[in-house]
Amino acid sequence: MPEIKDSNSGIDPEDSKAGMSVPEDSDSADAKAVPDAVTSPAASTLPEGAPEPIAAKKAEPAKVTKAETAAATKAEKKAAKVTKAEAAAATKAEKGASSPGRDTAKGQRRAKRTVRRRWPVVLAGTATLALAAVAVGAGTVFPGADATSVTSPIPHMLPVGEAMANCQGPTQLLAGSSAGTDPEFSANSSSTKSTVNAVVLSGTAGSLPGAAVEALDGKSSPLFTVSQPPSEPAPTSTELNGKPKMRAVVARDKSTGASSVLRIQPLGEEIPRGAGSVVVNSDDGDLAGLSAATCQTPSNELWLSGASTSVGRTAILAISNSSKSAATVSLDLYGSNGLVQTAAGKGLVVAAGAERSVVLSGLAPDQDLLSVHLKSSGGAVSAVIQESVLRGLTPGGVDYLAPVQAPSSTLTIPGVRVQAPDAAAKISGQSGYQDATTVLAVTVPGVGDSVVEVKAYGAKGQVALPNGGVFTATAGQVNELSLAGLPEGTYSLSVAADTAVTATARIVNSTKAGEATDLAYAPSTGRLGDTHLLTLPADVTSSLVFVAPEGTSTVSVVPISADGILGAAKTIEVEVGVTTTVNAADLLGSGAVSALVSVSGAPTYGSQLLTKSGSAGIAVLPISGTSTGTQAINITTGY
Template structure:
């Protein structure tokens, strides 16, 4: 073979030899070679003898039982000879098939990973031929074939909602992570209410209320699990809320409890059950006199709470409830009016399964007039509520449960802001230690950037002007307050926009006259209303439903539910764009109504439930609980 003096070939050969590159086996097919390919192969066969020797040296020895494999030069010579064969000498199809069936029918070659460019080109051509051959061996295979989607129903677990227990009066010092509580006042009544909706076929899911006492002690059964509900068909649809005969509900009103609890609902076949609950605490005497209420919460691994106070005479107790079967480890992030609050006792709080852990916030952030808490849990999900109470000297200043607010966002809405007359409010707040008895918006900026907010107030007749045009600057990492005392008496809803993510809630007060007991409530920011919301109505508390629409008109359909679970005729509440509407639930739906099913159509709408105690100062605001969604279908395309 003539010697090739090309320097590039020698360099590549030397590089391959010195690095000892690993050789691989590549199956080759034997297609007929045209004259041009033969000429190219013959030219390639003139490789430098040094390169051939280097390749033979680097090649791994074949197994003893197999014949020695040809070197590169021999392969190229063989390819050149094959190209000279006349077309008449091409093997027949039968000969090709017989040759392919023998072990020698598939030639292999050893090749270094790094070759001169001309050799790599020949290898690429061989691979291309192999790919085409594979396509002919497996007809009908498409690399982009899409399987036909078929419906699959995933199993649905039980639904849970944690319900707050009775109000608790601290005994002794408020310091420490494990507080002690005095017995409740004899004039305190704590009631749990619940409503569970059936499927369209009238099947009520198994549902009960259990105590969060570490044992999940049964407290009440709304409906026992039935064979019908357990084997509900996958095609079952969400109930049609029009009072049709098959759809019904199970209701529990005024169940007296002595501690926190959980509402558990079994699934209806492939659907999550729809239900909600609430806790109402009424106290006519004692240091905790007033009206407090909380919606039963679905557990979560992250909760935001806004509006607590730990000043003198103010007590804030955080209740962490774990209704799962796994321990929860909770960490707290605190923000005050002066900035973030660092506390060693805010990390690693363990909440055992089926229990509630109480944390006195004054032990973590003392003397804070505005406090927000970011609750995060690892392991079991938890619910979180702050019991806030005020005692001004010997005069009770009210009590409430601070419900979770919407997670930080640049657009928020708060419905159900009740404002007393400017003159009456001025008389109350003018008293000593009553400065926090006004109506105020509390905003938390958890990020590192200051926020500029625009707040708009909407009443029944449209937008109402706010002091300073509703523009508020809020510092990063702090809780800021905007007074709403200039609003005329009435019911309002707020629309808040900011240039960075914030959380918000409104503190409002209720009173009869100066010197008498005062109560307060917190209206939290909440997301827009969804498809179905369930509410309970207690007989001894006056209930108003407040709805707002900011961007366009919305229609709220309200279906009453009787004590026997019968769904009545629905009634519509029209909410014009840029207004807030309040309706008395009992007057609109009938005095026999004990629960309401609300659904929304039209523009985005927001709502809340405002409770007022007749003949007293008691007030509370409940966000509308989001009912569990039914079956959802998605298409999954599988490609290979």
């Protein structure tokens, strides 16, 4: 705070209190009656026996009255907001430090009170949530501040807690013509194999958190333990001896018969980190094909795009609630011809620790393309759509539709596998196979149409699309762009629109005409950063797909072995506008069962493309954020 000085004499007020003389003002009528608190005792004399002048009594060291004390206390409790009037009074009090009599005493009292007011009392504290707040006072204190303005939402981190990731159960076959919100299911084919894979990372000192997988059956029945909690508290610091401390624990190919949740306990003050995936493979039956889904961190809002409820297509929405509170879910449905009005999709209750299935054809029948906007209150949930196709008696594939990125004007979809045009044409040319093509589904949730530009990036750079990849997407519905003309290869799609949209790519794969086909869905994904964990399932071929549409980047991939050892990092250089695809086993070695991915440089997006040798089986796992025990909430502050 700037030092306060007398404006007439240049003497610090503290010095005047020490008895230093102040020059008399010749123009003042009371110049001779200088108070003792300001002049030296010898400055004036009184006749013997004369009464003490009134001015001298009032000039005694400023005594604060009870009223003044109460006023000052009240001012302090109001956070000492200094107004322009108070600032002017303070200035006048300082200037009056050399004035005699009553004005001097009042000036000192005002200055004293003003100095007290300039120091606001700051109070902060909470047991569970630390928030940063800015106190905005008058413009004289914080020039340019607007006390009535509202700031943008700021993420505030909640304390470290348990990490959860919901894992989808095996594919399910509807019993008869079941439809609606509580369907019945038939037994799966005997060849169906459903496995859960999980990886949990240690703390920086090498301690592993407790982790286990439980069934979402309403009773939290334990399925298997990933790691036991440490017997001693996790150390708060690490020894810097040059030896790596971090390790992991991996659970691979664990058979489960139901949806489940991976729970990871907090590790001291460190954030627990883990990831999981579900892979379902069936060689025969109506649900023949390869399906896969990553285990999801629960959320209160999700978008799922690109399903179908037309004849021969079955879409089952599975909603999982691993929290301790019931969730009430509402669905907004966008079809091929606009928003689908239905009351049956509102107020769906999902019990704590349980799963609920909804057959979407009961809510929105005969939709060639269908997208779902899910919102929940109460418990946070995860959701996938099991999409399957049956053409007559021939299975047409099955897969899980994972949540996509929330509506945005720019989206990226990595990992879109395209068959050779000739082979694809033979498949789609068969009777009933008209939709057996690779397409991009774009949903426009707003009220205005959107001009969309799509760019396809292959192994050698951008590849031209019909009409330059530009089309107009109709508002309130799901729109389709065919990708059948692309040469064979693995692509990434960049979507730019003049309004917010969602996007998913539907992939169709086959071996030859007349044989069964399989389908997969590649969702739009978020930008990659540090510490993305992924699993490498057995019995399938895993390829890592990366793209950086706007610049170059470097991807670091650390292999994790079955015994949890972190190996030497492998580096992948990603060129601008090029889709880079690498075989995981070739890059990391056959002993790697999991991996840790980090990216530096330009915004980069990635996915894991799964294929099964000797079949049409195909699936895409997005490389998403690692499940952690910390969550963020947005808080908007204002006056």
